[in-house]
Structures are given as C-alpha cells and as structure tokens.
Amino acid sequence: MERSSFATRSVQFAFLALVAGAWFLATETGSISALFLPRPLSVYAALERLVQTASFWSAVLVTLTTIAKAFAIAIIAGILVGYAVTRSKLATQVIEPVIAGLFTVPITLFFPMFILFFGIGTGSKVAYGATYAFFPIALNTIAAFSNMEQRYLSAARSMGASSFDTFRHVLLPGALPVLITGMRIGFFICFASVLGGETISSVAGIGRNIAHSAELMESARMYAWICFVILTSVTLNLMVYSFENHIRSR
Amino acid sequence: MSDTAISIRNITQRYGAADESSAVLALDDVSLDIKKGEFLCLLGPSGCGKSTLLNIVGGLFKPTSGTCLVNGRPVDGEPHPDKVAFVFQESTLFPWYTIIENFRIALKFQGIAQAEWDDRAMRALKAVGMASFAGHYPEQLSVGMRQRVNMARGICVETDILLMDEPFAALDEQTRMVLGEDLSQLLAATGKTIVFVTHSLAEAVFLSDRIVVMSARPGRIKTIINVNEPHPRSPDFMLEPRFSELRNECYALLRDEIRAAMAAQRDPQPQNAGA
Numbered sequence: 052m053e054r055s056s057f058a059t060r061s062v063q064f065a066f067l068a069l070v071a072g073a074w075f076l077a078t079e080t081g082s083i084s085a086l087f088l089p090r091p092l093s094v095y096a097a098l099e100r101l102v103q104t105a106s107f108w109s110a111v112l113v114t115l116t117t118i119a120k121a122f123a124i125a126i127i128a129g130i131l132v133g134y135a136v137t138r139s140k141l142a143t144q145v146i147e148p149v150i151a152g153l154f155t156v157p158i159t160l161f162f163p164m165f166i167l168f169f170g171i172g173t174g175s176k177v178a179y180g181a182t183y184a185f186f187p188i189a190l191n192t193i194a195a196f197s198n199m200e201q202r203y204l205s206a207a208r209s210m211g212a213s214s215f216d217t218f219r220h221v222l223l224p225g226a227l228p229v230l231i232t233g234m235r236i237g238f239f240i241c242f243a244s245v246l247g248g249e250t251i252s253s254v255a256g257i258g259r260n261i262a263h264s265a266e267l268m269e270s271a272r273m274y275a276w277i278c279f280v281i282l283t284s285v286t287l288n289l290m291v292y293s294f295e296n297h298i299r300s301r
Numbered sequence: 302m303s304d305t306a307i308s309i310r311n312i313t314q315r316y317g318a319a320d321e322s323s324a325v326l327a328l329d330d331v332s333l334d335i336k337k338g339e340f341l342c343l344l345g346p347s348g349c350g351k352s353t354l355l356n357i358v359g360g361l362f363k364p365t366s367g368t369c370l371v372n373g374r375p376v377d378g379e380p381h382p383d384k385v386a387f388v389f390q391e392s393t394l395f396p397w398y399t400i401i402e403n404f405r406i407a408l409k410f411q412g413i414a415q416a417e418w419d420d421r422a423m424r425a426l427k428a429v430g431m432a433s434f435a436g437h438y439p440e441q442l443s444v445g446m447r448q449r450v451n452m453a454r455g456i457c458v459e460t461d462i463l464l465m466d467e468p469f470a471a472l473d474e475q476t477r478m479v480l481g482e483d484l485s486q487l488l489a490a491t492g493k494t495i496v497f498v499t500h501s502l503a504e505a506v507f508l509s510d511r512i513v514v515m516s517a518r519p520g521r522i523k524t525i526i527n528v529n530e531p532h533p534r535s536p537d538f539m540l541e542p543r544f545s546e547l548r549n550e551c552y553a554l555l556r557d558e559i560r561a562a563m564a565a566q567r568d569p570q571p572q573n574a575g576a
Contacts, residue, residue, distance in 0.1 A: 202391055202393050203395060205356075205361055205387075205393075206387065206389060206393035207410065208361065208380055209359055209361060209380045209382065209385075209387040210380075210382050210407050210410040210411055210458070211380060211412065212410040216410055220395070220398075220406050220410075221395065224395070224398070225395075225397060227397070
C-alpha cells in the first residue's frame with residue numbers, strides 16, 4: 052500500500068512538473084506570444100498583486116456564496132426527490148431513466164433563459180448551478196436507496212424496528228457512501244457551472260473577473276485568476292476526498 | 302397455559318393469482334403444532350416452502366389463507382419481536398455498525414432499556430466465544446465468525462422462540478458441525494423453542510427433537526420423525542448406529558422429493574424412450 056501510493060504520488064508530481072516545465076520553456080524561448088501565455092513569473096507577480104486588493108476578496112466571496120447557495124439547493128432538492136422516488140418501485144422504474152436522460156441534455160444551452168428569468172446578478176448563477184448539480188445528486192440518491200438489500204430490511208422488521216428506526220439505522224447508513232459520491236460529483240459540477248456562468252454573463256465574481264481581464268488583454272491577471280481557481284479546486288477536492296474516505300472507513 | 306408455543310393451522314401460500322399460469326403454490330394446507338422448548342427442524346428440497354413457512358410464523362408476511370398462533374395469539378403478518386427472534390441464512394449484521402453496535406441496535410429496535418444493552422450483548426458474545434471481537438466490523442470477521450455472532454444476536458434478545466433460516470448454509474462442513482454442537486449446548490440451557498430450516502440431514506438429526514420432512518412444491522408435510530435423544534447432545538451421538546438410521550430414514554423420504562424438485566427445474570424428460 053505504502054509503496055504503490057508513493058509511486059502514484061511520484062507520477063502525479065512528475066506530471067505537474069512536466070506541465071510547469073513546458074510552460075516555462077515555451078514562454079522563455081519566445082515560441083509562444085506572451086499575450087496568449089505569459090511567463091510563469093509574471094503570472095505569479097500578478098497573483099501577488101491581486102490578492103492584496105479588496106476587490107479580489109469580494110469577488111471570491113461572491114463566487115463562493117453563489118456556489119454554497121446553489122449546492123445547498125441541489126442537495127436538498129436532489130436528495131428529497133431521489134428519496135421520494137425510491138419509495139415506490141414503479142416510480143423508480145419510470146422516473147430514474149427520465150432524470151438520467153435529462154442529465155445528458157447540455158443545460159448550458161438554456162443559460163440565456165436563466166439570465167432572462169433570474170437576471171444578470173447572482174440569482175441566475177445560483178439557479179444554473181443548482182439545476183446542473185441536482186441531476187447527479189438525485190441519480191445517486193436513487194441508486195443509494197434502491198440498492199438496499201432486502202435481508203437487512205427483513206432483519207430490522209423482525210427485530211421490531213419502526214419505520215423511522217429503519218430509516219435512521221438501516222436505510223441511511225447503508226445509502227451514505229453512494230449518497231456522498233453523488234454529493235461530491237454534484238459539488239464539482241456546481242463549482243464548474245457557477246464559474247462558467249459567471250464567465251459568460253454576470254456583474255461580479257471570479258468568472259466575471261476572468262472574462263474582464265481577457266477583454267482587457269491582461270493575460271497575466273487572467274492566468275493569475277485561473278491559477279487561483281485551480282488551487283481552490285484542488286484544495287476542495289482533497290478535502291472532499293478525505294471526508295468521503297472518513298465516512299467510508301467508519 | 303397450554304404447552305403449545307406455535308400453532309400452524311391450514312396455511313396455504315400462493316404466489317400470483319390462482320388462475321395465472323405463472324402462479325406458484327408454495328405451501329398447501331400445512332398444519333403443525335410446535336411444543337414449548339422443542340427443537341423442530343423443517344427439512345425438505347429447495348423451493349418446498351420451508352423458508353416461506355418460517356417467514357409466516359415470524360410475521361414477515363401474511364399467508365394466502367390459514368392462521369398461525371404464537372403463544373395463542375394470531376401472528377397475522379406482523380412481527381412479534383418480544384416473542385420471536387430471527388436468525389437468517391446470510392449474515393444480517395449491518396456492515397456499517399461494529400459487532401457491539403449491531404447488538405445495541407437489535408436491543409434498541411426491540412425496545413429494551415438502554416442500561417441493559419451492553420450487559421446483554423457481552424453475555425451473548427461470551428456465550429459464543431466472540432466477546433473479544435465486539436469492536437470489529439462484520440467484514441473483518443470470517444464467514445464462520447460472522448454467523449456465530451449473527452446467532453448470538455438472535456439469542457441476546459432473549460425471546461422464547463427462535464426461528465433460524467439455514468443459519469449454517471454458507472459455512473463449510475467442519476465449521477457447521479462445530480457451530481451445531483455449540484448451538485445444542487447453548488440452547489439446552491435456555492429452554493427456547495426453536496424452528497430450524499435446513500438442507501442438511503446430519504444437522505437435522507443432530508439438533509432436532511422432531512424433524513418435519515416436507516414434500517417438493519407444493520410444500521406439504523410428508524412425515525414427522527421423532528429423535529428421542531436428550532439435549533445437550535454430544536458429538537458421540539453422531540457415531541451411534543441410531544444416528545445413521547435416522548439420517549438414512551430422512552434420506553429415503555427425501556430422495557424422491559429432491560428428484561421431483563429437480564425435475565421441475567429442467568427440460569421435460571422423455572418417458573419410456575424405448576416404447
């Protein structure tokens with residue numbers, strides 16, 4: 052275990068080093084215009100300047116709040132709908148393919164409608180992120196609750212468990228691992244769609260700043276923002292994974 | 302108070318509507334009285350309705366017709382966890398709880414006061430020699446250990462009646478022999494009424510006071526065999542000629558039923574091919 056995990060980590064770091072090296076080489080040799088890809092050091096300098104501004108942190112706050120709201124709505128709606136569907140076998144058979152089918156529709160196409168309905172402010176991004184994240188959460192909730200083995204339910208019933216007891220001690224803990232997976236997928240879809248939505252059309256937030264820097268051809272600043280998003284995303288990913296492993300290993 | 306623990310009266314169980322071609326008659330007019338403190342085995346070929354009968358007695362579902370009384374009260378498709386405990390074929394220890402948590406949850410479901418949970422759990426675990434594994438998760442134990450614990454959980458709820466649905470089916474021959482001996486020792490002390498479903502002839506003879514031999518589908522009671530041997534039984538019982546005689550008697554009764562059950566599961570065979 053220890054060794055293979057070390058080997059995996061080494062390969063991953065080597066890959067990162069390779070990307071960074073390629074970036075460094077491509078910009079130092081001048082084979083690519085600084086307008087498309089600025090030098091790593093100038094991106095770093097831009098990031099350093101950026102984090103010292105108040106507008107940076109207010110943009111981050113706007114985006115994180117939007118993601119939090121969208122994700123909260125997606126979790127509540129996704130789990131409620133998913134759980135309700137699994138209460139009946141017929142409903143599961145009818146509704147599960149419908150939700151799975153809708154999930155394949157690129158909801159991005161409807162983004163202009165979100166702007167029309169909810170305005171150009173954060174409301175449209177909340178609705179857009181929540182809609183996108185709803186599907187994987189609902190689908191995983193359905194999978195989580197409908198795969199419960201009958202013998203566990205029979206055992207609980209024979210021991211005299213009430214329906215609340217059965218939910219609390221059998222259905223929920225049994226479903227939790229798959230439920231958490233759905234929430235993880237939902238979270239990253241939510242993260243991506245809020246940032247994407249902000250980049251396409253918004254008045255504030257990280258995405259808006261990225262689009263704005265691009266319009267002004269301030270590529271170093273744009274890449275500084277992008278690097279910040281990547282760092283945030285990696286950090287969140289690690290946090291979510293360790294949380295997920297913690298739940299599974301119980 | 303009568304000395305009958307379970308009274309099964311004219312139970313019929315049909316799956317699917319009577320006029321459908323796919324309808325299956327699992328149990329056909331089964332009646333049986335089980336005495337208090339008796340160890341009774343239901344023996345029969347696969348699909349003869351043994352487990353169905355056990356589930357009806359346990360109140361997991363309602364039969365198509367007929368009644369079942371436990372301590373004189375009708376079961377009627379509702380479990381009576383205060384009187385009846387189940388031990389299932391596969392381990393039904395919840396994998397998300399440790400062994401001790403599994404016991405606590407069983408006692409909680411049954412409505413036992415919290416102060417008694419750990420005491421009772423540890424007593425039952427000690428009885429099967431698994432007390433040192435209380436903090437383990439089920440998947441950390443071998444199949445045999447898990448089934449030992451599963452059995453202990455059925456015992457710790459301290460019901461008068463224990464229904465066991467092939468509890469040793471997933472185990473290898475040697476482990477099930479040892480567990481069977483343990484069970485005989487354990488239960489002789491408690492005086493519980495036990496209904497035990499099994500495929501194993503040796504297990505049935507070794508454990509039971511009475512063996513109910515059932516016919517292939519539709520399930521009916523073919524014969525009841527008495528095993529007059531006091532509990533707890535020593536492994537030496539298996540070496541006695543009487544043990545083999547009883548075992549052979551069961552086999553003779555079952556042989557045709559097993560053939561009939563298997564014939565129903567494959568292509569029709571041509572009769573009198575030479576004629």
